[in-house]
Amino acid sequence: MRRIVISVLFFCTITAGVFSQTREVIEVETNDLSMIFSASRNESVVFHYWGNKFSKSSAFKNNGFREHPDANQDAASQLYPAYGGKLFLNPALRITHNDGVLTTELVYAGSEKKSLDANRVETIIRLKDKLYPIFVDVHFVAYQKENIICQSVTVLNEEKKSISIENFASSYIPLHAQSYYLTHFHGTWAAEMQMKEEKLTPGIKVIESKKEVRTTQSESPSFLLALNGPAQENTGEVYAGSLAWSGNFALSFEFDERGVLNILGGMNPFASTYHLQPKQKLQTPEMVLTYSSNGKGQISRNFHDWSRKYALQHGDKIRPIILNSWEGAYFNFDEKILTDMMDNAANFGIEMFVLDDGWFGNKYPRNGDNAGLGDWQVNQKKLPHGIGYLADHAVSKGLKFGIWIEPEMVNPESELARKHPEWVVKSGKRDILPIRNQWLLDLSNPQVQDFVFNTFDQVVSMSPNISYIKWDANRHVDNVGSEYLSKENQTHFWYDYVKGLYSVYDRIRAKYPDIEIQLCSSGGGRLDFGALKYHDEFWPSDNTNPLNRIFIQYGSNTFFPAIATAAHVSTSPNHQTGMMLPLKFRFDVAMSGRLGMELQPKDIVGDDYEFARNAIKDYKHIRPIVQFGDLYRIISPYDENGWSSLMYVSKDKKQAVYFAYSLKYHDRTTFFENKLNGLDPNKNYKITELNIKSGHHAFNEDVKIFNGDYLMKVGIGVNLGNPFESAVLLVEED
Ligand code: DGJ
Numbered sequence: 001m002r003r004i005v006i007s008v009l010f011f012c013t014i015t016a017g018v019f020s021q022t023r024e025v026i027e028v029e030t031n032d033l034s035m036i037f038s039a040s041r042n043e044s045v046v047f048h049y050w051g052n053k054f055s056k057s058s059a060f061k062n063n064g065f066r067e068h069p070d071a072n073q074d075a076a077s078q079l080y081p082a083y084g085g086k087l088f089l090n091p092a093l094r095i096t097h098n099d100g101v102l103t104t105e106l107v108y109a110g111s112e113k114k115s116l117d118a119n120r121v122e123t124i125i126r127l128k129d130k131l132y133p134i135f136v137d138v139h140f141v142a143y144q145k146e147n148i149i150c151q152s153v154t155v156l157n158e159e160k161k162s163i164s165i166e167n168f169a170s171s172y173i174p175l176h177a178q179s180y181y182l183t184h185f186h187g188t189w190a191a192e193m194q195m196k197e198e199k200l201t202p203g204i205k206v207i208e209s210k211k212e213v214r215t216t217q218s219e220s221p222s223f224l225l226a227l228n229g230p231a232q233e234n235t236g237e238v239y240a241g242s243l244a245w246s247g248n249f250a251l252s253f254e255f256d257e258r259g260v261l262n263i264l265g266g267m268n269p270f271a272s273t274y275h276l277q278p279k280q281k282l283q284t285p286e287m288v289l290t291y292s293s294n295g296k297g298q299i300s301r302n303f304h305d306w307s308r309k310y311a312l313q314h315g316d317k318i319r320p321i322i323l324n325s326w327e328g329a330y331f332n333f334d335e336k337i338l339t340d341m342m343d344n345a346a347n348f349g350i351e352m353f354v355l356d357d358g359w360f361g362n363k364y365p366r367n368g369d370n371a372g373l374g375d376w377q378v379n380q381k382k383l384p385h386g387i388g389y390l391a392d393h394a395v396s397k398g399l400k401f402g403i404w405i406e407p408e409m410v411n412p413e414s415e416l417a418r419k420h421p422e423w424v425v426k427s428g429k430r431d432i433l434p435i436r437n438q439w440l441l442d443l444s445n446p447q448v449q450d451f452v453f454n455t456f457d458q459v460v461s462m463s464p465n466i467s468y469i470k471w472d473a474n475r476h477v478d479n480v481g482s483e484y485l486s487k488e489n490q491t492h493f494w495y496d497y498v499k500g501l502y503s504v505y506d507r508i509r510a511k512y513p514d515i516e517i518q519l520c521s522s523g524g525g526r527l528d529f530g531a532l533k534y535h536d537e538f539w540p541s542d543n544t545n546p547l548n549r550i551f552i553q554y555g556s557n558t559f560f561p562a563i564a565t566a567a568h569v570s571t572s573p574n575h576q577t578g579m580m581l582p583l584k585f586r587f588d589v590a591m592s593g594r595l596g597m598e599l600q601p602k603d604i605v606g607d608d609y610e611f612a613r614n615a616i617k618d619y620k621h622i623r624p625i626v627q628f629g630d631l632y633r634i635i636s637p638y639d640e641n642g643w644s645s646l647m648y649v650s651k652d653k654k655q656a657v658y659f660a661y662s663l664k665y666h667d668r669t670t671f672f673e674n675k676l677n678g679l680d681p682n683k684n685y686k687i688t689e690l691n692i693k694s695g696h697h698a699f700n701e702d703v704k705i706f707n708g709d710y711l712m713k714v715g716i717g718v719n720l721g722n723p724f725e726s727a728v729l730l731v732e733e734d
Contacts, residue, residue, distance in 0.1 A: 020460070026111050026142045028123045029053060030147045033291055035140070037125065038077050039108040040288050045079035045125060047174055050239070052293055054501060077174035077260065078556070079125060079139050080153065082106045089262050090254055092206065092268075094167035095196075096676060097132055098159050105130045133158035141286075146306035147593070150244075150286040157276040169266035170243060173288035177227035177237075180261045182253055183296075185220040190543035190576050192217060192524035193555025197230055200255050201595035208250040210270050211476035212494055213408065213440060214525030219526055221249040221557045223262065224296055232632055234295040241265050242303065242559050244530035245285035247498035250271065271480075273491045282495075288529055301630050304561035308628070311533040312564055313509070313517065318428075318623055319537060319563060320400055320516075321349070321597035321616060324470075326356035327544065327570050329600070331367050333358065334382050339393050343382045344601035349616040353394045354470055359383060362414045369474075370437040373409050374416030376455050377416040378462070391465035402468025402516070407435055407455040408501070409438045409475065423448050425493075427481035436522075443447040443500035444493055446485035447673035451502045460512060468537070473521040498530070506535040506586070518566060527556065537564040537594055544570035545577040546589035547724070550637045550644050553593055562648065563627035567593030569604065569612075581724050583608050584693040585661070587615045588726035591691075592626065592646065594661045595619045611693055618690045622657045622730060627651050629657075632677035637663060641672065643720065647731075651679035653708075656685070656731040660698070662720035670721035676731070681709035684734040687716065691728045697726035705734050 023038040026045075036049040047360065078140050083091035084103030093102045106127040113123045120141055127136040130706035135156040142149050151171040157163050180200040184207050185193045188694065198205075207223065209215040217462050221243035223232050231238050241263070243249050248268035255261050265287045274284055288306070292298035323345040329337055342353045358379075361372025372379075378386050387403065394401035410417045412434065417424065425440040426432045432439055441448045460466050482493050487649070508517075519531055520539035528536055540556045543549065553565060565591040572580045583604070590596065604612050629648035637644035642664035649656040656679060684707055689699045706716070711731070718727050 011671075020612060026123065026125060026627070027509075028142050029121070030142045030149065031144045033149070034148050034635075035149065039125070040112070041109075042107045042130070044085075044106060045108050045127065047077045047079050047172070050173060050175075051237070051291055055397070063551055077262070078106075078172070078174055079403055080106060080127060080136065082129075082136075089256060090170035090252055091167055092264055092266075093136065093153075093155070094165075095134065095155075095336065096164040096166060097163035101132075104132070104134060105457045107403050109135070110327065116141065119271065132344065134163065143198050143306055143310065147302045148306040148308070149288055149289045151289060152284050152286045152575070154281050154283045155171065155276065156281045157278055160278060162277050163277045164463055165276055166271045166343075168274070168282065168284055169264045169467055170245075170284040171241065171263075171265050171289065173239065173241070173263040173289070175225070175239065175261045175263065176228065176259060177261075179228055180253070180255065181226040181230045183224035183226070183231055184251075185222060185558075186218060187201070187524075187552075188218055189522055190541055191548065191552070192527070193220060193481070193552050194542050195551075195555050195558070199251055200261065202255045202257075205253045206250060208248070208268050208270070210248050210268060212247045212480075213250065213473050213495060214476040214521045215247055216527045217476070217522065217525040218337075220555075221245065221251060223251055224299065224558070225253070226296070230283055232295045233297045233636075234725055236292050236295050236297045237291070238299050239263075239291050240289070240296075240299045240303070240531055240559075242286055243285060244289045244524055244528060244533070245498065248494050267495065269692065272494045274495060275489060276286070285530055297632060300633075302560045304631060307532065307561055308527065308563060312561070313536045314532065315561075315563065318627060319594045322352045322468075322566070322568070322594075323350045323601060324352055324354045324356055324568060324598045325594060326373070326531045327568075327575055327598040329356075329358075330685035331358035335385060335390065337357055341601060342390075342394050342397050342399055345597070346399055348597070348601060348613055348691055349620070350399065350442045350597065350601075350612065352400040352468060353438055354404065354468060355390065356404040357406070357472070359387070359403065363415055363416070364411065371411050371413035373406060373411040373438055374414040374441075376407070376459060387462040391463035395465045397669070401465050402470060402518075403459060403466055404470040404472060405455060405459055406472040406474060407452040408441050408443060408473050411438050411442055411503065413437075422483045423451070425477060425482065427479040430479055433479055435478075436473055440455075440477060442482045442484055442493075442497070442530060443504070444496035445500070445718040448484075449500045449504050453490055453507050454502075456508050457511070458662070459516065468516040470518040471535075473523055473526060476525075502530070505531075517625075520562055524552070527560065527659070532560065532564065535564075537566050539566045543576045545566050545574040545579050546581055546586050547579065548577065548664065549589050552657075552662070553589075554633070554637055554644070557593075557631060560629075562593050562631065565593035566596060567591075568596040568598035570597075571599040575734070576675070582693070583611060584586060585614070585724045585726045588659060588728050589661065591615065591619050591622070591728060594627070595623075611691070615691050618728075620727075622690070625655050625657045629655075630678055634658075635660075642666060642696060643672045643675065647678065653678070653680040654733040658727075658729040658731060659719050660727045661722060662723060663726045665714060665723050666721045668721070669719055670719050672720075673715065674718055675715040676711040679708035679711055679731070681707070681712060683708045685711060685731045686734040688730045689727065690730055699729055700724065
């Protein structure tokens with residue numbers, strides 16, 4: 001609490017000197033948080049505060065804006081700093097006006113607030129340029145219960161001719177503290193969302209992507225920013241943001257000469273000047289913001305609650321357990337191989353079969369990744385009875401049926417590439433560089449948007465029993481260029497591609513509101529709330545090795561909920577890493593997300609067969625807790641001790657499930673800190689171990705009933721000492 005007061009005073013004092021006491025105070029509030037700005041007509045809007053709400057809503061107004069000897073308007077943090085005036089920071093907005101003038105000075109032009117419904121309040125703060133007819137609206141939607149604020153900006157050009165928008169951020173947040181710790185997530189194929197925390201030093205740290213597609217494979221537009229020390233799980237101030245945009249992005253953290261950290265987040269300005277015509281509006285994506293004074297655990301729970309309700313399809317529906325054909329069959333299948341997989345899957349209690357890549361293309365059959373993309377007709381040699389036959393077979397076995405597509409891409413070896421070379425992204429007469437033997441279709445072109453929509457439509461129409469689509473995208477953009485866009489507007493590609501994609505998603509969701517769709521881009525290459533809101537789940541990584549998945553899922557689940565986190569048990573040795581890990585460990589990791597399998601089920605035999613069947617049965621029991629519950633991370637896999645544990649607690653606190661993993665050999669030290677979290681201190685809980693393999697118990701305490709207070713203050717003993725031992729405990733109100 002003390003720090004909040006300090007920060008309020010800071011912002012009041014720094015901005016005070018030249019401001020009158022009569023400035024209008026604009027508050028954007030959720031149940032527990034608030035952002036506070038002050039404004040006066042024809043002056044810039046000042047950003048004063050972002051954090052816990054004041055106990056008395058009038059506190060800020062009553063305290064007024066204090067005088068400070070050094071205060072002057074230049075030092076004030078603005079709501080939305082444009083390049084112009086005395087701004088010395090990286091700007092949120094930079095415009096070249098039609099007469100060549102490079103500066104913009106935004107001043108207050110009014111504000112509005114309205115309730116969108118019982119949980120959402122919209123605030124719009126209107127700004128305009130002092131001289132030019134340029135109008136900028138800063139929008140906030142405050143989600144009361146989830147403590148999330150989404151910020152976006154629109155700019156309207158009322159000049160007589162076009163203007164050029166060079167920088168156009170979604171949000172600007174100024175913070176002030178003794179020190180700043182940035183947590184960001186980087187990676188590569190098969191190693192996405194690797195967490196990195198660093199203390200920021202004066203200067204600018206930029207996290208960005210220019211890949212457009214697979215844009216989150218190497219960096220993520222989701223971040224945490226802790227004040228005065230590294231982010232802790234249950235204590236300390238943490239700010240967070242996640243840009244809902246599936247294209248190029250940039251997050252910049254500018255630690256300035258005043259000691260203020262200026263955080264800008266939005267689309268990447270790289271090579272993306274946008275020419276805005278008279279009367280035309282341009283809108284940024286939303287930056288999803290939250291804050292916690294109780295550590296990053298609460299940040300994750302805010303994001304999860306919000307995304308289940310607002311940024312995910314069917315967030316209130318249990319997800320099925322899936323067998324995906326990829327690692328079990330790759331491109332090498334026929335009807336018998338697939339129907340056998342389905343029969344075996346049904347015996348395990350699996351609920352859906354997903355046919356992955358390899359089912360299409362005739363002239364250029366898709367028997368490898370070098371041909372067929374774009375030709376979305378069933379391969380008659382492999383599947384002579386068509387997709388309907390397979391989907392019906394699945395349904396006859398009690399399984400739902402899903403199928404894979406990659407509609408944004410084309411192999412040079414395809415009928416489509418020959419028919420529509422003008423649809424391919426290319427840089428003038430330069431060679432088109434393939435990645436994974438494929439080219440990208442130009443979604444800025446409305447004809448390509450129609451093609452992608454029609455592909456989805458036709459594939460789904462192959463059978464009324466298709467209830468799931470896996471949408472993949474296996475390359476990114478290089479040598480950019482569009483035959484559709486004019487030569488002046490080539491820089492619009494980055495914006496228009498994503499808008500084209502979203503327009504296709506909108507059409508799909510209007511026609512197919514019920515179908516489940518998985519978001520996949522070579523694994524977690526497109527993991528952002530902008531895309532996720534059209535999907536039911538995401539594929540976090542092609543790396544199914546549970547040791548690596550613990551880290552990948554830890555990173556992904558910092559922002560995105562378990563219900564959407566596809567986690568599959570695959571074979572051993574693992575196809576990505578060659579590691580041989582026990583089946584129990586593979587299940588125990590996958591069960592902390594949306595469980596599935598990705599192997600040849602007939603290969604699971606003997607003891608393993610019974611174990612897998614039971615694990616699937618038990619997952620059905622714990623699934624509502626995992627998929628709808630609150631996540632509490634207990635031990636981070638990044639802690640050097642070599643354990644990792646987490647739990648999910650049902651909203652009514654009657655049930656919880658606890659997962660623990662040993663990541664290395666621990667000599668004789670098998671006891672580790674295991675204070676549970678999120679339980680009701682006044683309830684008694686019974687603990688039952690699940691997934692016991694070969695009679696080996698990890699939880700062997702005599703007493704099985706504990707008070708919630710005890711479990712959270714003293715904790716439990718779990719015996720995990722060897723590498724890749726693991727435990728799953730069901731904690732239920734007694
Ligand atoms: C990449 C995906 O991430 C995999 O799961 C699989 O669908 C392959 N593409 C198929 O080509």
